[in-house]
Amino acid sequence: MKIIYADHAATTRVKPEVLEKMRPYLTEEYGNPSSLYGFSYNSKRAVEQARENIAGLIGADVKEVYFTGCGTESDNWAIKGAAWANGKKGKHMITSKTEHHAVLHTCQYLEKQGFDVTYLDVDKDGFINPDELIKAIRPDTILITIMFANNEIGTIMPISEIGRIARERSILFHTDAVQAAGHVPIDVNAMNIDMLSISGHKLGAPKGVGVLYIRKGVKIESLMHGGGHERGKRAGTENVPHIVGLGEAARLAKAYMDENIKKVTAMRDRLIDGILKIPYTRLTGPTENRLPGLASFVIEAVEGEAMLLKLFEYGICASSGSACSSGSLDPSHVLLAIGYPHHIAHGSLRLSIGEENTDEEIDRIIEAVPEVVKKLRDMSPVWENGKPAWA
Amino acid sequence: MKIIYADHAATTRVKPEVLEKMRPYLTEEYGNPSSLYGFSYNSKRAVEQARENIAGLIGADVKEVYFTGCGTESDNWAIKGAAWANGKKGKHMITSKTEHHAVLHTCQYLEKQGFDVTYLDVDKDGFINPDELIKAIRPDTILITIMFANNEIGTIMPISEIGRIARERSILFHTDAVQAAGHVPIDVNAMNIDMLSISGHKLGAPKGVGVLYIRKGVKIESLMHGGGHERGKRAGTENVPHIVGLGEAARLAKAYMDENIKKVTAMRDRLIDGILKIPYTRLTGPTENRLPGLASFVIEAVEGEAMLLKLFEYGICASSGSACSSGSLDPSHVLLAIGYPHHIAHGSLRLSIGEENTDEEIDRIIEAVPEVVKKLRDMSPVWENGKPAWA
């Protein structure tokens, strides 16, 4: 059975052009970039070329780009590093309730260390309210960390506004752009972003490589101590092949961004229209300021994991913020934060598409989802007479 | 010009068999191991297979193996994680003066946080003295971290003895086995090791993947907070291709260990004998309990970096602990710790070989090094009448 991959927010295939660029660094060009002899110069140059590509994607200077081992490391480094380096100035940080766990759990960890964290509410579409952000700021606020785009419901936060608010008050602003980088335009200067996290595997590079952009002059402690790699800020022998891959993926993302956004948004909108024909189904997240590829729903009286498993009988790979799919007992904190009660949040379905999806695949998804939902509702004790028991 | 790669302690080529195993996970098998649908099962299984191979290499249980982003991360995690988790019991740690910077700089960082670190001296061959270790232990000692094998001079520390001392006193014992894993036999149970660091690129897997072995029951804090990966202990989407590569490299290392040790040791000994024919040249590190592939020297009245650059004119890739090659002003802390004065430590040369080196290559190195040394001594103002100015 042919796979229809509609889970690009979970991870993406390494683009063939990206793998092609990586290949030498997985084979004959294995020199350690720190080594002195000419044999290793190609590795070193390749890492620096990748750094330039990343800088180009987000409008940064090459000297502000640091490679890490994953998006999670970038988030941990940014938040802990800034907290520890600026802890004398103040112990208060601000984030939102819909951040990724890499941010939330890091904040919770810092709370145990004596930091004080404000978790901003979001509205029904997942946006924080800039006025509430301003109200939350205190004299001892040292960091604002608000994600660029949400991984479950696609909400693109008002980053420029947040950046302006932070800059005017000289508070550091970090954004987890793992879902946004390469998919929507980012300009760290125009948006007043001080730190920004990227993860390779969300834009056609491999899993296990990330970037932290750190604006020049930002005070930050290291998370990884050791050798003098990454200009002394992040120790550890560079993952040359993955870094090269991420660089190439960034270059491609920049070169094709407008085209991809147009194509992906059109498919996404058709997908949303199709799925919303199912009764008792709602779009989660906004219709505007939404990630181009992300279509997310709650479908009542069916459970998310069961939907995923049934969809895979059609070859469709999708995702869910249901409790069962996450192995926890509570459904997604994001769906709860935007106001869904538990019993509805359990019916979460996320379809995330990329430019390599086809219109035909979208058609097949639009056909399959209603069939799956029907089958599950037919066996659901909370689906009665064509509506949910609670309707 | 054909390259003769004699810098395996810096990094190794990805073994072709290893890359072969990785290939599917860089191409069609791109599922996220955390995803639910069948498409991602292969990724998940591949990661678990790799975990088994690592466990097999060091005699651990699969549930004690955690994948990380590099050897440096493993060291940072082990030391900081154990310090933070056990800081209430005590604030004292013991290490040695010849550790890798990933350990030393981590310890220095913890000193700034209020921990107290004893840096054990080593003898002229780089061994710590177990009696001194015992003397250094205090009631508030919570961690001993001593490297398995030294990366500059090849000294294999008395790990079983250290493990026994630590276990008898219920003190945690971590060892940085980045240079040892896959090259010499390791048994975490027989050796009473509680935590052990591995880095992929030192044993034929790619750069940018590591392992921390953590004995069941050891209290350790996470370094990376976020998703529930690695049984909740190390967040971040798994670097599936690299993990698969490391697993295969571990399998091969175990399968061919005896054979490789024999072959590599023979080449190394021939290399040592050849190089020691150069006057005013000394072996650094021991003759017994030495890493099979590591030949290291100080050659008087020549400077290390200059040697490396000249050797590369012969296609030979080597390494040095000279100040100039490290970009710092002081030569290697390891050479100073084993008692060499600065002016001699500057003439450091490390040749580290692997099983894919050939006898012919060893011959060419033995020919080239004296030529290089002669050329440099001929232009050296501290080489007079066939001996160093200080001789």
Next chain:
Amino acid sequence: MYSDKVMDHFKNPRNIGELEDYNAVGTVGNPKCGDIMKIYMKIEDNIIKDISFKTFGCGAAVATSSMATEMVKGKTIEEALALTNKAVAEALDGLPPAKLHCSVLAEEAIKTAIADYYKKQGIDPKPIIGCNADCAHCCEH
């Protein structure tokens, strides 16, 4: 990752739907937790002649419902009451740890249906079944 058996019972659930002529029914779980199992039984001469279920829940919830109904079909009430969650999980070649509560739910659903049967007969089920069979507390498992 589910076993092949779990996937088989999820894909082709046995005994699904609502029995036409059931004389016992039990529901456990609640929508807040995302797991509800409803079991219908036709009990005659102390024997579970027929059984069916409806389930709202994850793959394991569906599969454990299906397997549990298979396991007690045609059995005596006593045999059915002796069914443990462990037996259900084992019959499915195991469940991931996070999903073990589904097998507990299946065990309870059987018991609840039988309790309903006793109640309808005017018999207090509590001494027989060991609980008041009003299990809507899946979240605590």
Next chain:
Amino acid sequence: MYSDKVMDHFKNPRNIGELEDYNAVGTVGNPKCGDIMKIYMKIEDNIIKDISFKTFGCGAAVATSSMATEMVKGKTIEEALALTNKAVAEALDGLPPAKLHCSVLAEEAIKTAIADYYKKQGIDPKPIIGCNADCAHCCEH
């Protein structure tokens, strides 16, 4: 990573060895620091007629010695004293930051040799050269 120019001067150092008939010599650096440069000059009619060097040190130390000797060969003493470390580094298409001290050493080596020349003539070099030309402090650069 060194520039091609640095590598060229390292691989093929110009003016290497000890002049047979030098009338000025200067040594800077010390073995503790791993950098020693010794410069030999033959000065006639205020002109550096010939020059050579011996260097113990890294690639940059050798290359800056070579380049510096090239740059002052045939020049007047005044021109040689005007040579800056920056000019040497630039002539080599730049040096890595950690290696800039080598170009300082080269500048000082030239000055020290010229100071030696003055001293041999019974002239106090200090007012001319600006230091006592006893530079053995490379580690501080």
